[in-house]
Amino acid sequence: MGSSTNQKVLIIGILVLAASVFCLDGQEKLLAIKGGQIHTITDGIIENGVILIRDGLIEDIGPDVLVPSDAEVLDHSGSFIMPGVVSPHSYLGIPPPSAAEQSAVFRSGPAIANLAHYPVRYSIYPEDPVYLMALKNGLTTMAISPRPGGIAGLGAVIQPGGERLKDILVKEKAFLKVNVYVNTLFWDMLKRALDEAQKKIEEKKKKAEEKKQEKEKDKEKKKGKSEKEAEEEEEEKIKESTQILMDVVEGRLPLMADCYSPSALSHLDALLSGFPKVKVVVVGGPEIYRAGSLLKEKNIPVILSPEIRTVIRWSRAERTNYVLKCQGLGLKMAFQPPGGIQEQIHLFDYLNKLALYGVNKDVLLKGVTIVPAEILGMEKVVGSLEKGKRADLIVFPNNPLENIPVIENVLSGGIYVK
Amino acid sequence: MRYKILRMAFCLTVCLSSVGLVLEAQKGRPPYAVKAGKILTITKGVIQNGIVLVKNGKIEKVGKDSDIAIPAGYKVIDASQHWLLPGFVDIHSHTGGEGYGDINDMVFSLNPGLRILDTIALNTPGLKRAVAAGVTTINHIPGSGSNNGGTGVIMKTAGDDLDEVVLRFPGVLKIAQAGNPERRWSGEIGTGRMGMTWHLKELMLQIKAYHDEWEAYESGASKVKPKKNVKFEYIKEVFDGTLPAFIHVAWFQPVQTVFRMYHDELNMENAVITHGEFGGYQNAPAVSTRKVHFDCGPRLYDFWDDAFHGIITEYAGAGVKNISINTDAVGTGQEKLFLQAAMAVRLGIDDKMALEGITINGARAFGIDDRVGSIEAGKDADLVVWTGNPLDVRSHVILTMINGKIFYEVSRDGQQY
Numbered sequence: 088m089g090s091s092t093n094q095k096v097l098i099i100g101i102l103v104l105a106a107s108v109f110c111l112d113g114q115e116k117l118l119a120i121k122g123g124q125i126h127t128i129t130d131g132i133i134e135n136g137v138i139l140i141r142d143g144l145i146e147d148i149g150p151d152v153l154v155p156s157d158a159e160v161l162d163h164s165g166s167f168i169m170p171g172v173v174s175p176h177s178y179l180g181i182p183p184p185s186a187a188e189q190s191a192v193f194r195s196g197p198a199i200a201n202l203a204h205y206p207v208r209y210s211i212y213p214e215d216p217v218y219l220m221a222l223k224n225g226l227t228t229m230a231i232s233p234r235p236g237g238i239a240g241l242g243a244v245i246q247p248g249g250e251r252l253k254d255i256l257v258k259e260k261a262f263l264k265v266n267v268y269v270n271t272l273f274w275d276m277l278k279r280a281l282d283e284a285q286k287k288i289e290e291k292k293k294k295a296e297e298k299k300q301e302k303e304k305d306k307e308k309k310k311g312k313s314e315k316e317a318e319e320e321e322e323e324k325i326k327e328s329t330q331i332l333m334d335v336v337e338g339r340l341p342l343m344a345d346c347y348s349p350s351a352l353s354h355l356d357a358l359l360s361g362f363p364k365v366k367v368v369v370v371g372g373p374e375i376y377r378a379g380s381l382l383k384e385k386n387i388p389v390i391l392s393p394e395i396r397t398v399i400r401w402s403r404a405e406r407t408n409y410v411l412k413c414q415g416l417g418l419k420m421a422f423q424p425p426g427g428i429q430e431q432i433h434l435f436d437y438l439n440k441l442a443l444y445g446v447n448k449d450v451l452l453k454g455v456t457i458v459p460a461e462i463l464g465m466e467k468v469v470g471s472l473e474k475g476k477r478a479d480l481i482v483f484p485n486n487p488l489e490n491i492p493v494i495e496n497v498l499s500g501g502i503y504v505k
Numbered sequence: 506m507r508y509k510i511l512r513m514a515f516c517l518t519v520c521l522s523s524v525g526l527v528l529e530a531q532k533g534r535p536p537y538a539v540k541a542g543k544i545l546t547i548t549k550g551v552i553q554n555g556i557v558l559v560k561n562g563k564i565e566k567v568g569k570d571s572d573i574a575i576p577a578g579y580k581v582i583d584a585s586q587h588w589l590l591p592g593f594v595d596i597h598s599h600t601g602g603e604g605y606g607d608i609n610d611m612v613f614s615l616n617p618g619l620r621i622l623d624t625i626a627l628n629t630p631g632l633k634r635a636v637a638a639g640v641t642t643i644n645h646i647p648g649s650g651s652n653n654g655g656t657g658v659i660m661k662t663a664g665d666d667l668d669e670v671v672l673r674f675p676g677v678l679k680i681a682q683a684g685n686p687e688r689r690w691s692g693e694i695g696t697g698r699m700g701m702t703w704h705l706k707e708l709m710l711q712i713k714a715y716h717d718e719w720e721a722y723e724s725g726a727s728k729v730k731p732k733k734n735v736k737f738e739y740i741k742e743v744f745d746g747t748l749p750a751f752i753h754v755a756w757f758q759p760v761q762t763v764f765r766m767y768h769d770e771l772n773m774e775n776a777v778i779t780h781g782e783f784g785g786y787q788n789a790p791a792v793s794t795r796k797v798h799f800d801c802g803p804r805l806y807d808f809w810d811d812a813f814h815g816i817i818t819e820y821a822g823a824g825v826k827n828i829s830i831n832t833d834a835v836g837t838g839q840e841k842l843f844l845q846a847a848m849a850v851r852l853g854i855d856d857k858m859a860l861e862g863i864t865i866n867g868a869r870a871f872g873i874d875d876r877v878g879s880i881e882a883g884k885d886a887d888l889v890v891w892t893g894n895p896l897d898v899r900s901h902v903i904l905t906m907i908n909g910k911i912f913y914e915v916s917r918d919g920q921q922y
Contacts, residue, residue, distance in 0.1 A: 216808050219808070220813070223812075223813065396840075396921065429805070430837070432806075433848070436898040440898055440899070491898065
């Protein structure tokens with residue numbers, strides 16, 4: 088009797104221990120979230136639906152999802168639920184250039200700096216509180232861009248919440264960032280860099296062809312190991328920055344170009360005329376719509392900073408909001424949450440205001456979710472509420488585009504952060 | 506000597522004539538009767554369906570529409586579906602000039618002679634943005650690049666000319682205690698905290714000595730006429746309480762230095778802590794027991810224990826009463842003062858405290874509450890018609906009147922914010 092009680096205690100103890108271990112790791116839990124109005128973004132609105140989350144991913148979503156008995160049910164019925172915000176471009180946590188860097192980079196002309204091989208990930212410190220703050224503001228996935236330089240370097244994508252860089256880094260080569268200067272020295276620098284990449288690509292092609300022919304010629308002759316090694320060595324001789332630019336020229340790596348003014352965009356467009364495969368994404372200022380026909384013709388997505396401002400300063404005749412202008416031109420828009428952490432908290436206030444000005448609410452919600460996800464090549468992982476995607480959600484008490492937007496809860500990978 | 510008398514006479518004439526001109530200009534303005542659905546007077550409660558009469562640039566009468574008969578000849582502004590509020594007061598702003606270059610002279614760490622007055626440009630977009638968003642009074646000040654950037658100006662955001670716009674000069678003595686001066690750390694004195702405290706204390710003691718000398722001479726206690734010092738001449742009032750010491754400060758220790766040095770040691774009751782974030786709130790209990798004003802912004806929250814904490818919420822919770830909210834424009838756009846207040850509410854204070862924070866509290870701290878900050882008879886006619894509650898981001902300005910003249914109208918100028 089005594090021993091069986093002991094056994095029971097032991098078994099229960101083990102079970103409790105096991106359960107607590109599972110509970111400690113929130114991702115192991117099976118969560119069922121009941122929502123009032125679930126905005127999936129890609130598949131319409133689900134009224135009074137359920138989102139089933141396992142291991143941080145959406146296992147099922149819909150109006151009639153069966154909730155397993157072992158699932159923890161979180162009742163947000165009556166609430167407005169949307170996917171976590173994907174920030175397509177930011178300098179979050181990246182310090183502004185120090186005085187020393189400024190004198191080195193800026194005084195010698197930032198326009199001519201080619202830092203293509205500089206990976207921004209080395210400047211990301213996961214413990215920086217700005218990332219946790221951003222998370223609480225609903226930004227579950229964010230692109231981090233390097234700051235200064237004509238060719239500024241490689242942007243990364245992070246999903247904050249982890250302790251170490253490897254825990255938060257989801258894409259270390261998401262795009263090559265270029266700050267477009269309307270300036271002859273910048274033109275020269277970028278053109279040379281692209282030309283060199285083009286040359287290397289052609290050389291590589293030529294060599295590959297030659298090799299193919301050689302191979303066909305003497306099929307019997309087996310290649311010596313040393314020859315193969317020599318080949319590899321030759322590949323390594325290509326500079327890292329050129330390698331990256333080769334990826335850009337061939338369209339494997341997007342070119343994110345900060346073109347504050349429309350003139351910067353036409354400057355860049357002319358520069359890229361010999362490189363048709365380059366995939367461009369434009370980070371535009373409030374007057375970028377003036378280059379709208381170009382953006383439309385080349386199907387270039389544009390990243391805008393939402394603002395509460397309506398008026399375009401220079402022209403009385405064009406007094407309307409610039410986001411509205413871009414919408415009118417049918418451009419593909421993504422919205423970049425305000426850069427300063429102090430303003431970031433206002434993201435949904437600004438979107439709300441834009442909706443009042445007449446910007447389509449669907450365009451606004453897509454612009455902070457699926458469109459930026461596509462820009463970053465993350466559309467299979469984040470940006471909408473679909474089966475298999477990461478369980479990143481924001482819960483509002485009601486529609487943030489129709490009411491004072493107050494975030495109630497944020498889930499990142501199925502874990503509450505707020 | 507003769508030159509001096511001439512110069513003084515000239516100054517006096519300019520001053521008097523400009524005052525005369527202002528009154529003349531305001532007298533010529535048509536009288537208005539503003540009918541509003543809801544009047545938030547700020548100091549005298551809320552009036553449903555009220556009327557405000559405006560004459561000669563001043564508020565003539567405020568009351569319920571059943572109690573006020575609109576006199577003949579008054580132009581009626583019908584805002585009976587809307588809210589009427591006093592123009593907002595932002596006591597920390599840099600929007601009066603044309604750019605950043607104008608506000609920081611950083612060769613010397615102490616610049617008591619510099620006047621921001623000389624850099625005001627009424628055509629600057631920043632001021633137009635202020636008007637379009639209902640901000641009618643700002644404290645336009647030098648930057649915080651040096652320990653003492655000079656003197657600020659309290660001004661309206663629009664007017665017919667500079668004389669009408671300037672509400673008070675000098676407005677404040679601008680001081681930066683820690684923060685920005687540290688950023689250009691180079692080892693020179695005034696960039697480290699020991700050095701800047703010593704430097705500023707020395708400056709304050711010099712001003713005090715100068716003030717006391719003149720006070721003794723003017724009261725007859727001393728027969729020796731002190732020598733004029735142009736650097737201190739118009740800032741000596743910082744020691745009789747009429748000129749506020751406006752102190753850019755943050756972090757725990759510098760905020761502590763501010764109330765210990767200015768309030769406790771130098772017996773000043775006119776020190777204003779502006780910013781006060783990054784742990785500065787831990788001094789809130791000490792601040793609450795002293796006559797020190799707290800002006801919060803543009804940063805409204807700190808982040809600790811994995812959560813956002815409203816800085817105003819912390820100060821108010823410790824008992825600090827007079828709190829204002831700023832934008833530090835152009836740091837945050839001048840138009841965003843209403844958003845700042847809305848955010849302060851979201852971070853834990855009530856609507857009343859937030860609205861007082863962008864109207865009467867700043868005015869009180871500067872002793873200009875007889876002119877601006879609320880809707881009361883006798884005050885300047887700085888009135889703003891809103892579509893609804895300005896603490897709601899969806900609201901916007903319909904009309905802005907400053908000194909009895911309409912400077913922004915949504916139907917004419919288009920909605921801007």
